[in-house]
Amino acid sequence: xxxxxxxxKAKRLPDSPGxxxxxNQEKDIIYVxxxxxxxxxxxxxxxxxxxxxxxxxxxxxxxxxxxxxxxSVLEAIVLEANAIKKYQPKYNxxxxxxxSWNYITxxxxxxxxxxxxxxxxxxxxxTDEMKKQYRYIFGPYPGLNTxxxxxxxxxxxxxxxxxxxxxxxxxxxxxxxxQMGQCLGVCTKEITKEDYKKKxxxxxxxxxxxxxxxxxxxxxxxxxxxxxxxxxxEAARLRDQVQNLTKIQDITLINKSFVEDSLYVEGQIQKVExxxxxxxxxxxxxxxxxxxxxxxxxxxxxRKFKIKTxxxxxxxxxxxxxxxxxxxxxxxxxxxxxxxxxxxxxxxxAKKVLALAGVxxxxxxxxxxxxxxxxxFIIPDANRVLIKWVKMNQDMLVNVRDEAHRxxxxxxxxxxxxxx
Numbered sequence: 001x002x003x004x005x006x007x008x009k010a011k012r013l014p015d016s017p018g019x020x021x022x023x024n025q026e027k028d029i030i031y032v033x034x035x036x037x038x039x040x041x042x043x044x045x046x047x048x049x050x051x052x053x054x055x056x057x058x059x060x061x062x063x064x065x066x067x068x069x070x071x072s073v074l075e076a077i078v079l080e081a082n083a084i085k086k087y088q089p090k091y092n093x094x095x096x097x098x099x100s101w102n103y104i105t106x107x108x109x110x111x112x113x114x115x116x117x118x119x120x121x122x123x124x125x126x127t128d129e130m131k132k133q134y135r136y137i138f139g140p141y142p143g144l145n146t147x148x149x150x151x152x153x154x155x156x157x158x159x160x161x162x163x164x165x166x167x168x169x170x171x172x173x174x175x176x177x178x179q180m181g182q183c184l185g186v187c188t189k190e191i192t193k194e195d196y197k198k199k200x201x202x203x204x205x206x207x208x209x210x211x212x213x214x215x216x217x218x219x220x221x222x223x224x225x226x227x228x229x230x231x232x233x234e235a236a237r238l239r240d241q242v243q244n245l246t247k248i249q250d251i252t253l254i255n256k257s258f259v260e261d262s263l264y265v266e267g268q269i270q271k272v273e274x275x276x277x278x279x280x281x282x283x284x285x286x287x288x289x290x291x292x293x294x295x296x297x298x299x300x301x302x303r304k305f306k307i308k309t310x311x312x313x314x315x316x317x318x319x320x321x322x323x324x325x326x327x328x329x330x331x332x333x334x335x336x337x338x339x340x341x342x343x344x345x346x347x348x349x350a351k352k353v354l355a356l357a358g359v360x361x362x363x364x365x366x367x368x369x370x371x372x373x374x375x376x377f378i379i380p381d382a383n384r385v386l387i388k389w390v391k392m393n394q395d396m397l398v399n400v401r402d403e404a405h406r407x408x409x410x411x412x413x414x415x416x417x418x419x420x
Contacts, residue, residue: 001062001063001064003046006042006046006065013042015038018034018035018068018079019067019068020033021083022062023064025061027064029083030061031058034073036076038069042065042067071248072247074149074152074248077149078138080142081138082210085140101139101141102116102118102142102146103117103137103138103140105136105137106135106138111160122137136205142270146294156207157204157241158241161175162183162187184199206218212245215245216242216245219241219242219245269336270336271291271335272291272337274289274340274400275287275322275350275404276405277322277342277408278412279412285318286408286412287305290302290404302407303332304407305326307322315346324357334361337363337364338350338361339365339404340365341404342367344367347378350363362379362386366398375394
């Protein structure tokens with residue numbers, strides 16, 4: 001599909017959340033994506049400069065587009081995950097990072113617990129063990145802000161958090177959420193395990209399978225039955241649940257890193273590596289690498305470097321050594337973007353190191369300025385889309401830079417104490 005035809009098609013789409021499906025000439029689904037605005041998101045594929053990333057290279061294969069509108073972003077996320085699982089589209093699979101795609105799990109415990117897991121964690125569990133541990137596994141959910149999702153689902157379905165937060169000495173004392181009317185009484189044993197599964201878990205499963213409309217009809221039917229039986233508290237709970245499901249407040253569900261009118265959306269910039277160099281004069285030179293996934297720190301992937309080859313004081317040379325050593329570790333998954341604490345000299349050095357290693361990833365630098373009171377973003381080989389993405393994610397990138405700086409300083413201080 002050429003750009004003009006694609007833009008005309010996109011302009012006719014609604015400015016609402018939903019999913020879009022790209023079909024090739026053989027009428028096979030080759031890509032599924034979600035959007036807060038279908039019109040804006042699909043339009044972004046047919047404007048701006050193309051790169052070599054798989055998801056962008058597919059556009060010439062797209063012959064037709066179908067969309068499905070939803071009332072909320074949460075529903076779009078659920079539909080996208082179900083469609084990816086069902087159709088296994090070519091470019092969703094190619095563009096996927098197995099270590100960062102998220103899943104939602106429901107345990108097999110008496111009062112089942114809702115949690116999230118990453119694919120690489122699930123892959124390490126044997127099939128039999130997984131069946132014992134989880135009753136349901138939903139996903140994958142590309143670009144999902146999992147903390148926000150769990151918070152919204154907990155509120156919508158009155159999920160209990162008592163089991164994870166309560167201490168033994170609390171006994172059967174009502175939890176805070178029970179007092180607020182958001183817990184059905186797991187803490188006080190007022191709801192049995194069977195009723196909890198029926199009233200809480202079963203509706204949640206129906207929703208995550210894409211059955212929101214069917215679920216609302218069921219709730220409305222149950223609400224009328226409860227009212228006729230003079231169970232007014234139960235009827236009121238179901239009424240509130242219907243109202244909350246009808247208008248889901250989910251603006252925080254897609255992480256800031258996933259800007260809907262950007263070609264870097266759909267799981268492409270979800271992992272950022274940040275680098276900083278710290279030294280005390282010409283001695284105690286160290287480097288740090290921190291990793292942020294979905295906008296938050298992933299400390300398991302942090303790395304520290306003792307500078308081995310640089311004589312004298314040169315942050316640029318130290319950065320070069322750190323990046324070269326990092327790229328030799330093929331077992332460390334590459335990030336979607338490299339963030340460098342420094343100005344043009346540091347950024348140009350990083351660009352050369354990546355090029356020599358055959359690594360094609362965007363680089364962004366943050367310089368503090370002459371007075372060290374401002375953040376100047378340096379983007380080599382920038383296109384309109386990347387510039388816009390950086391602009392909309394400045395706070396997150398500054399957090400990465402600050403965390404890299406903190407981590408480097410902490411390592412340097414530790415080394416100085418050991419030497420003393």
